[in-house]
Amino acid sequence: MQVINTIGRRKTAVARIYMQPGKGDVTVNGRDLQTYFPTEVLQIILNQPFNLVEADGKYDLKVNVHGGGIAGQAEAIRMAISRALVEADAEHRPALKKEGFLTRDSRMVERKKYGRAKARKRFQFSKR
Structure with a gap:
């Protein structure tokens, strides 16, 4: 079982992810996705790459993120996930x-x- 390690950045937020089947x-930072990103909008941002390439529920993610606010962090994670999906399967690149x-x-x-x-x-x- 191979682990894919990528990095994503947005504003001052830096996200390192470890993705495996x-x-x-x-x-995210040792906490569940729903507790770290309580708003649905941020959860949707995070899941956009998976929805786009129809890979929902196919990968486990361990995310370390620091810096910036929660919106910047969510977008940094989105970029890291996209890079990891391309590394896993190059056919996803054009869509992403x-x-x-x-x-x-x-x-x-x-x-x-x-x-x-x-x-x-x-x-x-x-x-005056």
């Missing part, structure tokens, strides 16, 4: 590529500049 168990699951979303938070309230917002101007 199984019955669909997903463990078309949906954009294999492309790293490089958008990051712009840094705050000095003399400004935020990255672009100015401090309040007072004429």
